[in-house]
Amino acid sequence: MTTRRFTAAVELPHTAEQAFTYLVDPRNRPQWQSSLLSVDVPADEEPHLGQAWSELTAVGVRPHLVVTEFVPFRTWAERGTWRGVEASLRLRFTALGSGCRVQAEGEVTGTGVYAVAAVSSGVLAGRAIAADLRKAGRLIAERA
Incomplete structure (x- = not known):
């Protein structure tokens, strides 16, 4: 087993x-997450603890995800699985005078032949998530 934070x-x-x-x-994720093509979640389902869905990524991976932490406007976390890969992501929201800080932290773990995929995706994840969060910020501004 190999893990990359x-x-x-x-x-x-x-x-x-x-x-x-x-x-x-x-x-909203296909709008701002660069690696994502689509999500399979009921159109009228509001986000909540335990919410589950699946995604289709640009490289054809179809992970299944579940919300593992949900504290409105403060913390949200998910766990995703696909074959021999498991990933977790936590977002923490901190109010600032002129907006907010979003802190993302997570890890990707792979077993067997999936260890290489876990390490490579973990290496790229920090920069990709930062870019995706900045894009989300622009999209939030457009919606306002």
Whole structure:
């Protein structure tokens, strides 16, 4: 088993409530997550603890995900699995005078032949998530 941890942080010119509401809704993810093509979640299902869905990534991977932590406007976490790979992501939202900070932390673990995929995706994850969060910030501004 191989594990790779990652972190990223961005400051957004939006309230923690605005950022949380947009970022934790899986239905919004294809708009801002660069590696994602689509999600399979009921259109009318609001985000909640235990929410489950599947995704289709740009490289054809179809992970299944579940929300493992849900504290409105403060913390949200998910765990995803696909074959021999498991990934976790936690977002923490901190109010700032002119917006909020979103701190992302997580890890990718792979077993057997999937260990290489876990390490390579973990190496790229921090920068990719930071770029995706900045894109989300721009999209939140467009919606306002």
